[in-house]
Amino acid sequence: MALTADDVARLAGLARLHLTEAECAELAPELDIILSSVDQVAAVARDDIPMMTHALPLTNVMRDDVVTPSLTPEQALSGAPATEDGRFRVPQILGEDA
Amino acid sequence: MTEILDYDDVLESFDPAIGLEVHVELSTASKMFCGCSTTFGAEPNSQTCPVCLGLPGSLPVVNAKAVESAIRIGLALNCQIAPWGRFARKNYFYPDMTKNFQTSQYDEPIAHDGWVDLEVEGEMFRIEVERAHMEEDAGKLTHVGTSGRIHGAEYSLLDYNRAGTPLIEIVTRPILGTGAKAPQVAKAYVSHLRDLMRALKVSDVRMEHGSLRCDANISLAHKGAQELGIRTETKNVNSLRSVERAITFEMRRQGALLLDGGRVKQETRHFDEATGTTRSGRSKEEAQDYRYFAEPDLVPIAPSAEWIEELRATLPEQPVARRKRLATEWDADELAMRDIVAVGAMDMIEETVAAGAPPQAARKWWVGELARRANEGGVELEELPITPRDVAEVCALVVSGELNDKLARQVFEGVLAGEGSAREVVDARGLAIVSDDGALKEAVDKAIAANPDVAARIRDGKHQAIGALIGQVMKAMRGQADAGRVRELVLEELG
Numbered sequence: 119m120a121l122t123a124d125d126v127a128r129l130a131g132l133a134r135l136h137l138t139e140a141e142c143a144e145l146a147p148e149l150d151i152i153l154s155s156v157d158q159v160a161a162v163a164r165d166d167i168p169m170m171t172h173a174l175p176l177t178n179v180m181r182d183d184v185v186t187p188s189l190t191p192e193q194a195l196s197g198a199p200a201t202e203d204g205r206f207r208v209p210q211i212l213g214e215d216a
Numbered sequence: 217m218t219e220i221l222d223y224d225d226v227l228e229s230f231d232p233a234i235g236l237e238v239h240v241e242l243s244t245a246s247k248m249f250c251g252c253s254t255t256f257g258a259e260p261n262s263q264t265c266p267v268c269l270g271l272p273g274s275l276p277v278v279n280a281k282a283v284e285s286a287i288r289i290g291l292a293l294n295c296q297i298a299p300w301g302r303f304a305r306k307n308y309f310y311p312d313m314t315k316n317f318q319t320s321q322y323d324e325p326i327a328h329d330g331w332v333d334l335e336v337e338g339e340m341f342r343i344e345v346e347r348a349h350m351e352e353d354a355g356k357l358t359h360v361g362t363s364g365r366i367h368g369a370e371y372s373l374l375d376y377n378r379a380g381t382p383l384i385e386i387v388t389r390p391i392l393g394t395g396a397k398a399p400q401v402a403k404a405y406v407s408h409l410r411d412l413m414r415a416l417k418v419s420d421v422r423m424e425h426g427s428l429r430c431d432a433n434i435s436l437a438h439k440g441a442q443e444l445g446i447r448t449e450t451k452n453v454n455s456l457r458s459v460e461r462a463i464t465f466e467m468r469r470q471g472a473l474l475l476d477g478g479r480v481k482q483e484t485r486h487f488d489e490a491t492g493t494t495r496s497g498r499s500k501e502e503a504q505d506y507r508y509f510a511e512p513d514l515v516p517i518a519p520s521a522e523w524i525e526e527l528r529a530t531l532p533e534q535p536v537a538r539r540k541r542l543a544t545e546w547d548a549d550e551l552a553m554r555d556i557v558a559v560g561a562m563d564m565i566e567e568t569v570a571a572g573a574p575p576q577a578a579r580k581w582w583v584g585e586l587a588r589r590a591n592e593g594g595v596e597l598e599e600l601p602i603t604p605r606d607v608a609e610v611c612a613l614v615v616s617g618e619l620n621d622k623l624a625r626q627v628f629e630g631v632l633a634g635e636g637s638a639r640e641v642v643d644a645r646g647l648a649i650v651s652d653d654g655a656l657k658e659a660v661d662k663a664i665a666a667n668p669d670v671a672a673r674i675r676d677g678k679h680q681a682i683g684a685l686i687g688q689v690m691k692a693m694r695g696q697a698d699a700g701r702v703r704e705l706v707l708e709e710l711g
């Protein structure tokens with residue numbers, strides 16, 4: 119099933135990417151190539167090949183519940199464009215509810 | 217003004233279906249995926265690191281204690297524990313998470329298909345638990361502007377101390393067939409979860425701190441209809457009473473809409489504690505699309521059967537069974553048990569009784585005097601600087617006749633003030649009852665001499681007047697007398 123420009127526009131919206139109609143139209147066939155390549159790999163995988171989400175067959179990598187030092191508030195905020203009262207300051211959020 | 221229907225009229229035409237999503241904040245020392253502390257109320261952004269700030273290149277590692285708690289919660293809810301499961305990214309754009317996704321679980325929750333049996337006003341209900349999964353909490357937003365609310369806010373401030381705190385989300389299947397009791401069943405369920413989390417010691421479940429939060433899905437179906445109605449999801453239902461009120465209100469609001477030929481809009485609503493009403497929240501037309509996918513930075517969790525059985529062996533007695541057992545042991549009726557649960561005194565009373573106190577006395581002190589003092593101090597009962605052993609010691613002194621209730625109260629005051637053990641307070645403050653009859657007789661004689669009219673009435677057989685004299689004597693003895701003995705002495709003189 120070919121990816122349409124509308125699909126790309128929808129995905130762009132979800133990912134907060136501002137794409138023009140022309141860009142969506144251009145990207146659709148490009149993304150389609152990537153998807154069909156993935157499909158080819160999927161077609162090879164049969165029931166006897168277990169699903170894999172990691173390169174390493176590891177499970178249960180866990181740490182003990184031990185507190186380690188955090189950043190200082192100054193360090194934490196050092197990369198922020200705007201701060202106030204030791205907090206990150208962000209623009210007003212429209213159309214959403216807390 | 218929202219139209220609402222009388223509750224009875226709602227039930228005449230509709231059957232309610234409810235669904236509850238409860239978030240429990242785990243009381244681990246560190247966060248879900250990093251070693252930052254989870255302590256409540258710390259300086260803003262003092263408990264963050266590259267992982268929970270979502271800085272590039274940082275990698276999460278799962279907190280074993282959180283997984284252990286999740287499994288124990290699952291088992292206590294009679295769930296199956298998944299032998300293998302992954303974390304997933306729930307993608308959304310909102311500044312409460314810097315990563316633009318929340319690490320959660322999607323189609324492979326750690327626990328699924330459980331149940332909880334509840335008794336509500338003598339009727340049994342089985343609540344089916346669809347799933348319990350692990351995820352992380354978000355940061356705390358403060359909206360700055362004239363209204364203090366998001367609408368009209370000029371900007372928002374963010375504290376990420378809470379971001380990454382381990383959460384367990386427990387989701388029920390639609391709860392049907394509760395009829396008029398729907399709000400009470402929901403409340404009983406949340407209350408049960410709270411007791412259960414306490415018994416498991418996995419969360420401090422302080423609803424006022426947000427460590428247990430509830431979202432309630434409510435829909436109405438016309439009586440006899442096969443399909444469920446359109447539901448709303450009410451958020452911000454953060455006390456047991458609110459659970460009941462929010463559901464009642466939504467049933468009445470939806471009932472009025474439907475009877476009027478209208479349609480319920482599928483939406484998120486917010487509960488307003490002050491008015492007991494719900495209001496429309498997010499008004500997005502399209503459903504949320506979180507584009508879940510397996511978290512590539514974390515490996516799957518595959519608890520072994522041995523580990524699960526090991527954890528099963530650590531489960532406490534189920535709250536309902538325990539409550540029943542204690543009610544019998546303490547000879548307490550349902551109302552008394554409710555009071556005990558309401559002040560959170562169950563554990564303390566049990567330990568006090570185990571330390572040798574009569575159940576009646578242990579109940580009286582914890583639910584009365586001590587709960588009152590905790591309340592005045594704005595702390596939980598177990599935070600009072602007094603142990604069940606101390607209370608048992610006071611009870612023993614009352615039983616032996618060394619203290620009466622009034623003196624016992626003073627002993628509690630002393631223990632709470634850090635003056636030492638019950639015995640030490642009694643000795644230091646000189647609180648023991650005067651059992652020396654000579655001193656008592658002297659006080660009785662004085663009281664009689666000072667109140668000749670009262671004495672005359674008692675001589676005439678009007679024994680109800682005796683209280684006034686006993687009061688005088690007790691006052692003279694600074695409360696340190698056995699009122700029963702005083703009564704005997706007065707009657708010896710005047711009877």
Ligand SMILES: [Zn+2]
Nearest residue numbers: 250252265268
């Ligand atoms: Zn951190």
